[in-house]
Amino acid sequence: MTRQELVQEIKSKSSYLCIGLDTDLTKIPTYLLNTNNPILEFNKLIIDATKDFCVAYKLNTAFYECHGAEGWNTLHETLNHIPENIFTIADGKRGDIGNTASMYAKAFFENMHFDSATVAPYMGSDAVIPFLEFQDKWVILLALTSNQGGQEIQLTRENGQFLYEKIIRAGNTWGNTNNMMFVIGATHSERMIDARKIAPDNFFLVPGYGAQGGSLKEVSENGLNKDCGLLVSSSRAIIYASNEEDFAEVAGNEAKKVQQEMAEYLQSANII
């Protein structure tokens, strides 16, 4: 998906919501456990109920890999159920040397048809550039993650510059605003202001909103740019809002509420 298509989708839905399909057998409604593929069934119902309110789905590969080959098929089939106009994220945080990175990129971009993949920066440019060789595909590079433990590493400071800032700068030399996004956790909204100064035009993927506690208002005030420039991700707060038979309807209502709040921020920022 191109940047232009993504921005168009955001404007037409008045939403920059990304829904994380972190689907866990121990958290889904128990009646689904009697179906042939409970995770796929859950995902399809969630997608059908929320697709008008979000512009992206993020599939955390760990939740599928832990079921082996069957889980890998479920990942594939879930992806196939997502409408084409919605941006898709393979959230695998892969990061390895060149020939291996190419294999991962092929797995996500050729074998499956994700629009983007999250990539870990620890192994440097070699781990990232192979993902950038695919037309209209995106790298979403880990910069400042939402978890507490990430700060031990990401706030390493060299000559007054934090490591996450160094990575944002490096990321924009490896890629550009049409193929490079950065992960900036919602739990660091004040640091988002600093990240915006370094990367005024890139999209940021912002996890940590919802169950992890970041404020959507603050994230939006600090992160929105002229093209929106944000995908704010929520997983548990939406997909597990109910674990009764009405779960999909409740998830749809939760997604709609978030979308309506986002519409306000987009209007205030004169984006729509």
Added chain:
Amino acid sequence: MTRQELVQEIKSKSSYLCIGLDTDLTKIPTYLLNTNNPILEFNKLIIDATKDFCVAYKLNTAFYECHGAEGWNTLHETLNHIPENIFTIADGKRGDIGNTASMYAKAFFENMHFDSATVAPYMGSDAVIPFLEFQDKWVILLALTSNQGGQEIQLTRENGQFLYEKIIRAGNTWGNTNNMMFVIGATHSERMIDARKIAPDNFFLVPGYGAQGGSLKEVSENGLNKDCGLLVSSSRAIIYASNEEDFAEVAGNEAKKVQQEMAEYLQSANII
């Protein structure tokens, strides 16, 4: 596998060779392409020919994931073909927040029965500790990788300390010498001396020997400790030494040569 069992295996085989099964359809002998599962067939023949000369096999997950669910099954079946006394490494370089890290750990340690998994440190302790909760399983934490690009990030310097050194120190607060190894690339043998000062007793997994050009002699002189403390990994230089029908025999001979060189270094260091 416990540390004691691993050290015993090293001493009994006079080897600290780890063979990387980075099996690529475009590089294996063409006659295998007519078999039902060429990658599995190749792996089984390589394992049978080399298992007396190595103490570990490292399976790079990217080379299996890029074949989807079928590849995931091949990974599983390859693992099942490795003798129990040989240490196994899931080389996936995963790194994600707590609940996701637990899923990855389950995928590698419960769903499959790897002895260890490579883990990326960028997300800090949250990404690592869930892997340490499994008895007799190991984290192999990326510290200083063999690729050139890794230095851009890993040699970030804070108060005179390189990031990879900070990570080794942190790793030994999260785990200990019985469940925590570090990746130190063979292309930085002089830095291995520094790493040994910080982590005198941990095992190091050393990639970059062979096709990537590091010297086994130098690595061994700088890295061996009283329990050996090294797993030196070679992939392409062994498994693709021939791509004719004799490939397994040739791989076995190559592995034996490396093992014999290792035996000399183990003797010189009074380990055997």
